[in-house]
Amino acid sequence: MDRPLRLITANPVDQLARTIEALLVVASAPLSVEELAQAANDDPERIELALGLLSDRFREGRSGIVLEHVAGGYAYRASREAAEACERLFERPVERGLSQAALETLSIVAYLGPCSRPEIARIRGVAADSAVAGLLERGLIAEAGRDDGPGGAVRYRTTPLFERVFGLESAAALPRLDDLGETAADIRERLHSVAVGKTA
Amino acid sequence: MAPVTDVRELELDLDAFEGPFDLLLTLLLKEELEPAEIDMAAIVVAFVEHLAERNELDLEACGEFLVLIAALLELKARALFPDEEAELAELEPEEAAEELARRLAEYRRMKEAAGWLAERLAGERDRYFRVGPAPIAPRPERRLAPQDPHQLAATLRLLAEPPPQVSLAHMSLRFPPVSQFLERFRAVLRRRRRFDFDAEVGSLSRVDQAVAFLALLELRKTGEIALEQAAPFSPIRVSRPDDERGSEWIARSA
Numbered sequence: 001m002d003r004p005l006r007l008i009t010a011n012p013v014d015q016l017a018r019t020i021e022a023l024l025v026v027a028s029a030p031l032s033v034e035e036l037a038q039a040a041n042d043d044p045e046r047i048e049l050a051l052g053l054l055s056d057r058f059r060e061g062r063s064g065i066v067l068e069h070v071a072g073g074y075a076y077r078a079s080r081e082a083a084e085a086c087e088r089l090f091e092r093p094v095e096r097g098l099s100q101a102a103l104e105t106l107s108i109v110a111y112l113g114p115c116s117r118p119e120i121a122r123i124r125g126v127a128a129d130s131a132v133a134g135l136l137e138r139g140l141i142a143e144a145g146r147d148d149g150p151g152g153a154v155r156y157r158t159t160p161l162f163e164r165v166f167g168l169e170s171a172a173a174l175p176r177l178d179d180l181g182e183t184a185a186d187i188r189e190r191l192h193s194v195a196v197g198k199t200a
Numbered sequence: 201m202a203p204v205t206d207v208r209e210l211e212l213d214l215d216a217f218e219g220p221f222d223l224l225l226t227l228l229l230k231e232e233l234e235p236a237e238i239d240m241a242a243i244v245v246a247f248v249e250h251l252a253e254r255n256e257l258d259l260e261a262c263g264e265f266l267v268l269i270a271a272l273l274e275l276k277a278r279a280l281f282p283d284e285e286a287e288l289a290e291l292e293p294e295e296a297a298e299e300l301a302r303r304l305a306e307y308r309r310m311k312e313a314a315g316w317l318a319e320r321l322a323g324e325r326d327r328y329f330r331v332g333p334a335p336i337a338p339r340p341e342r343r344l345a346p347q348d349p350h351q352l353a354a355t356l357r358l359l360a361e362p363p364p365q366v367s368l369a370h371m372s373l374r375f376p377p378v379s380q381f382l383e384r385f386r387a388v389l390r391r392r393r394r395f396d397f398d399a400e401v402g403s404l405s406r407v408d409q410a411v412a413f414l415a416l417l418e419l420r421k422t423g424e425i426a427l428e429q430a431a432p433f434s435p436i437r438v439s440r441p442d443d444e445r446g447s448e449w450i451a452r453s454a
């Protein structure tokens with residue numbers, strides 16, 4: 001029984017798809033099309049064709065392993081139907097106990113990063129030291145240089161793990177900042193109406 | 201009359217502190233707690249909830265609370281923005297309101313974004329994947345431009361070529377024997393009572409002049425001649441030691 005499965009025998013990128021499967025198994029972080037093309041020594045367009053084939057083969061409801069496009073690349077994950085079994089096997093230390101303060105800090109770094117602790121503290125109105133330390137420990141953010149000038153504060157950016165944990169294809173998958181919350185004008189109007197109401 | 205609600209006994213349960221309000225104040229004043237770590241809004245909420253439970257408005261307690269919380273807010277603001285004090289002080293009230301609204305809007309958007317992330321996280325709870333260091337180190341990238349073997353050979357040939365012989369000609373100075381000048385000066389002095397050293401060796405090379413000078417010193421040491429020089433760098437007069445003026449010079453220099 002050395003013959004490959006009939007399902008993919010007919011496809012011209014069959015051999016390439018098997019190579020990509022192997023590469024995705026040995027990689028612990030998502031691999032981009034360019035990285036796959038370089039490792040497989042093949043054409044990026046053919047890589048995409050092969051990934052299409054694999055996405056169909058490794059999808060929810062069909063396989064326990066699911067191929068997903070995440071954090072700017074492709075990676076395997078467990079199928080959602082196996083989540084309970086996975087949960088019994090191990091905890092999820094990365095996301096466990098992410099506080100409101102940590103999530104707000106993470107948002108600021110994701111949207112405004114690279115940014116420093118003083119910048120985060122200025123926006124949140126609370127010192128960011130412990131929140132930043134927690135996010136660093138979880139690997140959701142990482143250092144990214146320093147502010148200009150001597151003794152500049154360390155800057156932080158989000159990591160590919162952040163995109164993976166939140167299931168984002170890339171940072172561009174975050175909602176637009178302008179679409180979130182009230183504008184300064186809205187807030188001024190509201191402050192004004194409260195002030196007028198008080199004095200009336 | 202004591203306030204119905206004792207503000208200082210208000211129980212707080214914050215991220216950075218748990219206990220009565222007056223203990224929090226004490227710790228802050230003793231600088232054992234950073235004001236920047238304290239969530240002021242949570243204190244206000246705790247107080248308002250406490251008031252709501254009592255179902256009666258205690259104005260005295262509210263007043264005391266307002267004074268305390270305002271002082272705390274100022275303390276915290278100064279701790280958080282030490283450099284901005286001057287910058288903000290220059291703002292007109294209208295500009296200050298604008299700045300406040302801008303900052304509130306910025307924070308509001310980040311709070312909404314955090315909410316979006318929290319929802320996203322809840323939705324992705326059943327996505328499990330492997331996290332860990334790469335089992336195989338990535339291959340180091342080694343990219344070289346296309347190379348020409350002939351160019352390499354030419355470069356190697358250039359390196360293999362023996363370097364040109366370094367000339368040591370300038371180092372092979374030949375000194376004439378001092379004795380040659382000893383004899384020469386003795387012969388001159390036999391013919392003449394005295395002679396001028398510079399005139400005698402003027403036509404010789406620098407090296408010969410140097411050796412002649414050594415001979416002169418040698419003759420002086422053995423007392424065969426007397427030397428005379430009017431001033432530094434002026435001509436050196438050489439004479440027989442029995443010469444009158446020469447003897448004076450010897451006596452002076454002794």
